Amino acid sequence: MAMTRETFGQLMTPVHRRLFFKQYNELPEQFTKIFAVEDMVQKMETTQRMGGFGYWGENTEGAPINEDEMHEGPTISYEAKRYDKGYNLTWELIQDDLYNVFKGKGKGGTAQNLGTGLRATIERSAAEVLNQSFTTIGYDGLPLIADAHPLTDTLLTNDNKGTGAFSDTAVKELITLLRKTVSDAGTPVMIQPKQLIVPVELDFTANALMYSAGLIGTASNDKNTIPLMELVVMNYLTSPTAFWVKDATTRNLVFKWREKPWFDSMDIAKTPDKFFYGYARWTRGYDDVAGIAGSEGL
Numbered sequence: 554m555a556m557t558r559e560t561f562g563q564l565m566t567p568v569h570r571r572l573f574f575k576q577y578n579e580l581p582e583q584f585t586k587i588f589a590v591e592d593m594v595q596k597m598e599t600t601q602r603m604g605g606f607g608y609w610g611e612n613t614e615g616a617p618i619n620e621d622e623m624h625e626g627p628t629i630s631y632e633a634k635r636y637d638k639g640y641n642l643t644w645e646l647i648q649d650d651l652y653n654v655f656k657g658k659g660k661g662g663t664a665q666n667l668g669t670g671l672r673a674t675i676e677r678s679a680a681e682v683l684n685q686s687f688t689t690i691g692y693d694g695l696p697l698i699a700d701a702h703p704l705t706d707t708l709l710t711n712d713n714k715g716t717g718a719f720s721d722t723a724v725k726e727l728i729t730l731l732r733k734t735v736s737d738a739g740t741p742v743m744i745q746p747k748q749l750i751v752p753v754e755l756d757f758t759a760n761a762l763m764y765s766a767g768l769i770g771t772a773s774n775d776k777n778t779i780p781l782m783e784l785v786v787m788n789y790l791t792s793p794t795a796f797w798v799k800d801a802t803t804r805n806l807v808f809k810w811r812e813k814p815w816f817d818s819m820d821i822a823k824t825p826d827k828f829f830y831g832y833a834r835w836t837r838g839y840d841d842v843a844g845i846a847g848s849e850g851l
Contacts, residue, residue: 577668583785586785587748592810598630605737607739629838633811634835635834673789676789681789683797686797698846699713700712704738718851731800755786762779798845798846803843816829
């Protein structure tokens, strides 16, 4: 098909769409290692947390069955947010610099940069859940990481906040807090740590801590007793000292797509030019404070 003013959008949109998604998919996703990823069926979604049943009671022959009651807990709401960005592709640019246009360039931006920007935005958005985990109030009136989370059907509380700089001792404290987690009815849930999450500043120290045969930073011959966990290094964690330990099987961190990314073009009114753009909607948060423990590393 010959390139004309009438057809250049039809010809260029698939080219720029391919370059956009090629760049978007170039690097492996980080957030999907620690978030449960789901689709939303509407803009707003609400989850009702429920309490739990405790230990079974011993009984005797012919006696009525022991009866218990489960109470409703807090409500968690999710609202999808819209994200978009675009750039112009002028007819003059097509005429004068077709080579670069086919490489994805446009006036004021490129398809490749648009894809890179989307990936960065998604990773930053997901990482904000951890970046805000010590300060932003959640469904139980406390931040995600706190030392006395209230529970629905027991007076007990859960502590998932550690202290101290990143070290063998500090990581073991988080592991112990996870293992002491109880359900909303007060029974131990036997959570096992599977992931150690750190910022890039702690990458090398965490690697040494996880995979050294002996204790790091000491002259002793003591064996390294940190359980083997997946090391997850995230580029968009803003604190250089904070770290988290997580059970990979517990549903807590959640990323919800309302509309996965798409790319298209439209006419620019009263011009022969086109506007190329990307669009997506998503939200993220957490359904449970159980299964994750963290420390500000201070």
